Amino acid sequence: KAGVTQTPRYLIKTRGQQVTLSCSPISGHRSVSWYQQTPGQGLQFLFEYFSETQRNKGNFPGRFSGRQFSNSRSEMNVSTLELGDSALYLCASSPSSGRDYNEQFFGPGTRLTVL
Amino acid sequence: DQQVKQNSPSLSVQEGRISILNCDYTNSMFDYFLWYKKYPAEGPTFLISISSIKDKNEDGRFTVFLNKSAKHLSLHIVPSQPGDSAVYFCAASGNNDMRFGAGTRLTVKP
Numbered sequence: 475k476a477g478v479t480q481t482p483r484y485l486i487k488t489r490g491q492q493v494t495l496s497c498s499p500i501s502g503h504r505s506v507s508w509y510q511q512t513p514g515q516g517l518q519f520l521f522e523y524f525s526e527t528q529r530n531k532g533n534f535p536g537r538f539s540g541r542q543f544s545n546s547r548s549e550m551n552v553s554t555l556e557l558g559d560s561a562l563y564l565c566a567s568s569p570s571s572g573r574d575y576n577e578q579f580f581g582p583g584t585r586l587t588v589l
Numbered sequence: 590d591q592q593v594k595q596n597s598p599s600l601s602v603q604e605g606r607i608s609i610l611n612c613d614y615t616n617s618m619f620d621y622f623l624w625y626k627k628y629p630a631e632g633p634t635f636l637i638s639i640s641s642i643k644d645k646n647e648d649g650r651f652t653v654f655l656n657k658s659a660k661h662l663s664l665h666i667v668p669s670q671p672g673d674s675a676v677y678f679c680a681a682s683g684n685n686d687m688r689f690g691a692g693t694r695l696t697v698k699p
Binding site: 582 | 678692
């Protein structure tokens with residue numbers, strides 16, 4: 475079974491631009507979560523989608539948004555990029571809700587650098 | 590608002606000795622706890638978990654202890670091996686919400 479894939483792996487943008495990151499979950503997984511990893515802050519939860527609906531949201535500004543498609547693939551968008559948005563963005567998928575939600579499988583991440 | 594805290598950003602131990610990584614949480618709604626391990630350029634991978642109905646869970650060299658009254662959990666690795674060198678994240682889950690700590694970088698010296 476293929477793992478979680480994220481594209482692109484690396485991205486360089488300038489301040490003010492916007493960016494879209496993509497995540498393909500493990501086949502059959504319906505939940506997709508996004509995290510931001512920065513040094514010293516660990517994994518900061520962005521949001522979680524389940525069956526095309528945002529189910530949970532972390533404490534990030536409205537510049538960060540996401541969506542999930544009917545095939546469970548998810549995209550994350552960041553508008554008006556700031557230098558502080560430079561981070562590793564991780565996507566994780568899990569089979570379903572409830573206890574199965576705990577079984578999160580992570581992709582390799584997208585390294586975003588904002589200049 | 591950090592609901593899950595790992596207060597030690599790094600830990601260094603000698604090969605063969607015990608590694609103890611600590612984690613504290615604040616939200617009493619959390620009822621399931623996990624440890625993930627992360628190597629550079631890879632996503633975190635699940636290591637071991639524990640439900641709030643238990644106070645200990647063991648898997649080979651890895652043991653997780655949970656102290657609910659103190660809202661504290663710890664990961665013990667015995668014996669530590671150089672291949673265990675990685676960043677370890679603890680996570681707490683409950684009510685379809687999962688939060689991670691900042692991570693502890695473990696270095697096991699040969």
